[in-house]
Amino acid sequence: MDLVDLMVEKRFVGQEFLTWLWWKSEERGGSVALANEGDITVSFEKHMLLESGEGESSEKIICTGLQTELQEARTGLQMGKKLEQARIVIGHNSHEYSFTLAGALMEYRNVRLPKTEATENDKSDNSEEVEGMILERIFLFEELIRLVNTLFAMFLKVRLGAQWRDELEKIRHWVAKMAIVV
Amino acid sequence: MSFLKGSASFVRFSVDGTLPESSLDFIAKRVMAFSFKDIDETYDEYSIGWVSILNMFDTQFAFASYIAGDYITLTLRIDERKVSPAILNKFVQKEEERVRLERQVPRLSRSVKVQIKERIRTELMRKSIPIPATFELCWNLSNATLLFFSTNKKIHSVFEDFFKESFGLIIRQQIPYVTAEYLVGEDHLSRLESLTPDIFV
Numbered sequence: 001m002d003l004v005d006l007m008v009e010k011r012f013v014g015q016e017f018l019t020w021l022w023w024k025s026e027e028r029g030g031s032v033a034l035a036n037e038g039d040i041t042v043s044f045e046k047h048m049l050l051e052s053g054e055g056e057s058s059e060k061i062i063c064t065g066l067q068t069e070l071q072e073a074r075t076g077l078q079m080g081k082k083l084e085q086a087r088i089v090i091g092h093n094s095h096e097y098s099f100t101l102a103g104a105l106m107e108y109r110n111v112r113l114p115k116t117e118a119t120e121n122d123k124s125d126n127s128e129e130v131e132g133m134i135l136e137r138i139f140l141f142e143e144l145i146r147l148v149n150t151l152f153a154m155f156l157k158v159r160l161g162a163q164w165r166d167e168l169e170k171i172r173h174w175v176a177k178m179a180i181v182v
Numbered sequence: 183m184s185f186l187k188g189s190a191s192f193v194r195f196s197v198d199g200t201l202p203e204s205s206l207d208f209i210a211k212r213v214m215a216f217s218f219k220d221i222d223e224t225y226d227e228y229s230i231g232w233v234s235i236l237n238m239f240d241t242q243f244a245f246a247s248y249i250a251g252d253y254i255t256l257t258l259r260i261d262e263r264k265v266s267p268a269i270l271n272k273f274v275q276k277e278e279e280r281v282r283l284e285r286q287v288p289r290l291s292r293s294v295k296v297q298i299k300e301r302i303r304t305e306l307m308r309k310s311i312p313i314p315a316t317f318e319l320c321w322n323l324s325n326a327t328l329l330f331f332s333t334n335k336k337i338h339s340v341f342e343d344f345f346k347e348s349f350g351l352i353i354r355q356q357i358p359y360v361t362a363e364y365l366v367g368e369d370h371l372s373r374l375e376s377l378t379p380d381i382f383v
Contacts, residue, residue: 006359012379014358019382080383106358107333109191130236134250137186138320141329145194152358153365160366160373168380175383 007105014103015051015082017155022083023171024151034150041091042151047100049085050076060084074178085109090147097144113140184331185255185318186235191333195353196360197326205323206249209349213248216348217241218259225308226263230344233259235318254321258341261312265303273302317341328353 001009024032025042032042047064050073061081063073077083082103087110089098095114102109113119118129118136158167184190202208218231218241234240234247235257248256277298282290290298317337321328330341342353354360359374366374 003355003357003360007357010357010359010377013362013377016380016382017358078383080381082382102333103358105193106356106361107191107193109333110189111191112189131250134186134235134255135253138250138253138255141185141190141192141320142322149361149365152361156362156366156370156374160370160377164380168382171382 011104018083018103020155023174043089045087047087048073050081051084052081077175192329192331194356195328197351199351212348229261232256252324256319258317260315263310263312265306274299
């Protein structure tokens with residue numbers, strides 16, 4: 001299949017990953033264990049976009065608000081929608097990365113990298129410091145991508161393996177539990 | 183929103199194809215050959231080319247300034263002269279009325295109107311100031327991937343073509359499925375291929 005077809009036919013892959021990651025981030029109160037690395041923190045923030053259907057019949061809802069008030073998002077899940085975009089904060093080695101991930105095409109939007117000593121050298125006259133700043137920014141962008149790809153690999157392993165039935169049950173249970181109590 | 187400071191938006195591409203043996207020399211030649219040409223003092227409508235990520239007016243890249251470690255960092259600059267349809271319409275109508283009165287006719291023929299529109303369009307285009315747009319890229323030579331700092335599909339298309347023209351290499355956007363092909367083991371590839379959506383409720 002060529003890339004254009006893949007973008008349409010396999011659009012759900014990134015969205016399922018995001019939805020799974022949201023569940024995963026709440027499983028242990030924000031801590032997610034990465035193999036060979038220990039825990040990182042993953043939290044979903046106050047901006048989400050959910051989607052269902054395809055093309056002309058697609059429906060989207062956008063939710064922004066405080067964490068405890070993301071009821072529309074939770075209701076959207078209950079109606080079978082999946083997460084298409086979410087604002088996520090990842091904490092790793094005392095560094096915090098905040099970004100919006102668009103699931104369908106794996107776009108990283110409005111990425112805020114952690115501030116380190118080297119990254120603050122953009123106004124320096126010293127060309128070595130400027131190059132250091134550039135290399136540091138590159139390193140941090142690649143680190144973020146590495147962390148997201150590690151989480152994505154974890155998802156794929158479960159999704160394509162025998163444990164998916166059980167995992168899906170847990171996720172369905174979590175979605176159902178988020179019923180609005182009016 | 184940029185690669186160097188503040189918040190940034192980007193997508194990832196893989197770079198397919200091989201660079202010639204002395205890759206840095208090749209890249210040096212091609213960056214210079216496809217560097218940005220300023221059109222402020224000409225009548226050109228469009229210009230596209232590479233500039234330095236630190237300075238959009240720098241097309242000299244002194245001391246191969248686009249190299250940082252194993253990475254090539256460049257900015258794609260596109261300047262375009264545009265005339266807004268509303269402005270074009272206004273001046274075309276103004277000119278049509280002037281010509282009509284001058285010739286003392288009740289209306290102008292279609293061919294005259296077409297000529298007027300073309301003339302006015304060219305005049306306005308020449309007077310308009312090119313609008314610049316810049317997009318950074320960070321090319322990891324050691325693992326043949328690159329980050330491109332725009333999420334606009336039209337710009338992606340322009341970038342893919344220009345990158346191929348500059349370096350003879352094809353880039354492929356790393357959408358989740360494509361990344362997944364790379365991340366899963368051999369044994370799961372066929373399962374990935376036949377994967378269909380599941381219902382999460």
